[in-house]
Amino acid sequence: MSVSIINGRLIDPAHGIDDFLDLHIDGEIVVAVGDAPAEFAADEIIDARDCVVCPGLVDLAASLREPGYEHKATLASETAAAARGGITTLLCTPDTNPVIDNSAVVELVHRMARKLGQARILATGALTRGLKGEQLSEMAALKQAGCVAVSNAHHPLASTLVERRALEYATTFGLTVFLRSEDRHLRAGGCAHEGAVAARLGLPSIPAAAESVAVARDLALAEHTKAKVHFRNLSTQTAARMISEAQAASLAVTADVAAHQLHLTEMDVDGFVAECHVSPPFRTLADREALRRAVADGTIAAICSDHQPHEPDAKQRPFPETEPGISGLETLLGLTLRLVDEKVLDLPTAIARVTSGPADILGLPYGRLSTGSPADVCVFDPERRWTLNTDTMRSEGRNTPFSGWDFPGYITYSLFNGRIVYRADNGD
Numbered sequence: 528m529s530v531s532i533i534n535g536r537l538i539d540p541a542h543g544i545d546d547f548l549d550l551h552i553d554g555e556i557v558v559a560v561g562d563a564p565a566e567f568a569a570d571e572i573i574d575a576r577d578c579v580v581c582p583g584l585v586d587l588a589a590s591l592r593e594p595g596y597e598h599k600a601t602l603a604s605e606t607a608a609a610a611r612g613g614i615t616t617l618l619c620t621p622d623t624n625p626v627i628d629n630s631a632v633v634e635l636v637h638r639m640a641r642k643l644g645q646a647r648i649l650a651t652g653a654l655t656r657g658l659k660g661e662q663l664s665e666m667a668a669l670k671q672a673g674c675v676a677v678s679n680a681h682h683p684l685a686s687t688l689v690e691r692r693a694l695e696y697a698t699t700f701g702l703t704v705f706l707r708s709e710d711r712h713l714r715a716g717g718c719a720h721e722g723a724v725a726a727r728l729g730l731p732s733i734p735a736a737a738e739s740v741a742v743a744r745d746l747a748l749a750e751h752t753k754a755k756v757h758f759r760n761l762s763t764q765t766a767a768r769m770i771s772e773a774q775a776a777s778l779a780v781t782a783d784v785a786a787h788q789l790h791l792t793e794m795d796v797d798g799f800v801a802e803c804h805v806s807p808p809f810r811t812l813a814d815r816e817a818l819r820r821a822v823a824d825g826t827i828a829a830i831c832s833d834h835q836p837h838e839p840d841a842k843q844r845p846f847p848e849t850e851p852g853i854s855g856l857e858t859l860l861g862l863t864l865r866l867v868d869e870k871v872l873d874l875p876t877a878i879a880r881v882t883s884g885p886a887d888i889l890g891l892p893y894g895r896l897s898t899g900s901p902a903d904v905c906v907f908d909p910e911r912r913w914t915l916n917t918d919t920m921r922s923e924g925r926n927t928p929f930s931g932w933d934f935p936g937y938i939t940y941s942l943f944n945g946r947i948v949y950r951a952d953n954g955d
Contacts, residue, residue, distance in 0.1 A: 528570050528945060529553045531563060532906065535575025539582060540879035541887075541895035550580055552902040555944040559898060571947075573940055575906050581878045583615025583903030583943065584860060585885040585894045587783055588705075588759060589834035590852070591617070591648070592923075594635065595624025600836040600923035602636075606645035608856040608922035610941045610949040613905035614832075615646050616886070616893045621653040622680040628653035628664045630672035637673060645948050647893070647903070651705060654679040654693050661685045663696050670700050675889050676757070678705035681806060687744060694754035703889055707759045708741035708766070709733075709807065718847045720793040720808040728799065731847060733808055739765040746773050749780055757888055758782040760833055762807040764817030771826040781888045782826065784818050785833035786862035787853050787928070789871075791815075795928065801842040802928040805833075806851040819871050822880060829885035832859040836924020854924035858915060860907065861934030868935055874909070902945035911937035 530552040537548040537560065544560070551559040551567055558564055586609070592600040609617055619636060621627035627636065633650045640648035652669035654677045656662045666677055677697055684690045697704045717733035719725040725732040742758065746769060749756040761767055761784050770782045787805065792812050795803045803809060821827040835852020842849050863881050866872045872880070886894035893901060915932050917925040941949035 529568065530571050530573065530942065530945065531569035532573045532575050532580050532904065535578050535580035535906065537580045537896065538875055538878050539896040540875050541883035542897055545875050550896060550904065552942070552945045555902055557896055557898055557900045557902050560896065573906065577910065578906050578908050578939060579874070580904060580906050582882040582894045582896050583905050583941065584613050584881045585616040585891070586614050586834070586856070586859060587618050587829055587831045587885045587888065589617045589619055589832055589856065590622065590836070591619045592836060593623070593639070594632070599838050602639050602648070603643055604921065604923040605834070605836065605856065606640065606643050606648070608920065609646040610943065611921050611938065612857045613860050613907065613938045613941050614856060615903035615905070615941065615943045616649065616891070617646055618649050618651050618675065620680050621651050621678060622658060622682070626653050626658050627651070627674070628656050628658070628669070630668045633669065633672035633674055644943070644946070646943055650674045652677045654704065655684065655689070658682040660689060663693055666696055666700050666702055670702055674702070675891065676703045676705050678707070678759070681707055683709070683711040687748065690745070691748050691752060694748055694752040694756070698752060698754045703755045703757050705757050705759050706745050708738055708745050710737045710741045713737035713740060718804060718808065718851070719796050720810050722793050722811060724793045724797050728797070735763045735765060735810060735814070738763045738807060739769065742766045742769050746778065746780065750778055753779070755779045760785050760788070760807060761818065761827065762788055762810050762814065764814045767817050767821040767826060771821065774826065781828055783829035783831045783885065784822060784827050786830050786855060786859050787833070789815065789819055789822065789830070789866060790862060791928065799846040800928060801846055801849040802853070802926055804846060804849045804851045805853055819866070823872055823876070828880065829888060830859070830863055830880045831885065832856050836922050837926045839925070842926050852926065853928065854920070854922045854926050856922055857920055858927065858929050858934070860905070860936050860938065864909065864936040865934065902942060904940070904942040905938060906940040907936045907938045909936055913937045
């Protein structure tokens with residue numbers, strides 16, 4: 528199929544493009560930006576007048592639940608949600624059942640994703656066998672099977688020695704290690720930020736030091752092993768400062784932040800709001816503002832969804848007993864564009880943080896729209912507002928604190944590998 532997207536404002540941060548240019552697609556690749564090639568005839572023409580045309584979004588962290596947790600969500604439901612959210616490339620976390628710690632599970636996930644054809648799913652392999660934090664996984668086999676990174680998800684490692692060996696082993700195979708830095712002893716079963724709100728509500732709390740202590744340890748090991756380390760889901764101003772200093776010292780470290788951490792704080796937990804139970808917890812306003820500055824200056828190069836869909840019962844218990852996480856695929860672009868509304872980012876920078884920024888962290892050829900690039904495209908109207916209605920979400924997980932929020936950036940089309948996988952209608 529050939530497609531021409533005309534009259535739109537094309538923004539491709541990877542190539543510094545922000546202009547009114549047409550985009551021409553033949554099969555699975557972009558064949559021209561600007562004028563169509565000679566003898567090119569589009570099977571479908573999309574008029575993107577008043578819309579932004581940008582690369583399909585790249586999400587570095589999404590728990591897609593299948594295999595093993597289909598009562599929460601399935602690959603079919605979550606890739607449909609991704610398509611609606613303009614996301615064309617997803618890195619799935621390894622905490623499935625069975626765990627993604629061998630090539631058979633990697634191939635299962637990839638085969639299911641290819642069959643669905645809604646989005647590109649790339650696997651993050653387990654850093655340790657069964658995510659138990661003790662024995663290293665067979666990273667060579669995982670890389671050969673197609674894993675683009677390794678991670679222990681939210682599970683702690685048994686010791687700093689295990690972490691050192693894991694970083695050394697991953698470096699041998701050129702794999703980036705995703706670390707979710709948190710000292711489990713300081714966390715100590717907490718569920719909210721250690722501050723005034725948790726104290727007033729009587730909630731077991733997690734100090735900011737649980738993250739900063741772990742980041743310091745992880746940076747020391749990254750420097751010692753020369754490993755390429757990506758810090759997942761930062762939540763504190765101290766951690767952001769430490770990452771910035773490490774980058775200035777030429778350490779091969781990168782970082783991301785969950786979109787919800789850039790908008791909510793510990794105050795949103797007040798009233799025992801279970802939808803605001805996340806890990807790491809929402810921190811202070813000062814932390815949130817520091818994270819925003821780090822996103823703006825590029826210290827944090829990627830904004831991700833940290834998608835964690837849950838069944839309704841998972842959020843209907845006393846706050847400490849609820850399961851942490853937010854269903855975030857359908858609000859990733861909207862939350863990012865709200866940062867433009869609030870003058871935190873300009874539009875090209877915002878788009879970079881959800882396209883080329885995350886792709887470049889792993890050296891992936893996605894998140895860009897040059898000739899020869901994969902034809903992954905998101906088309907949205909930046910001026911048209913929309914309201915999140917949980918009843919119409921495509922994700923099986925409706926667990927979000929953003930129900931009823933007003934968002935900019937109404938998505939009209941998503942294209943994956945040159946095929947239209949989402950087309951808005953008047954009632955959507």
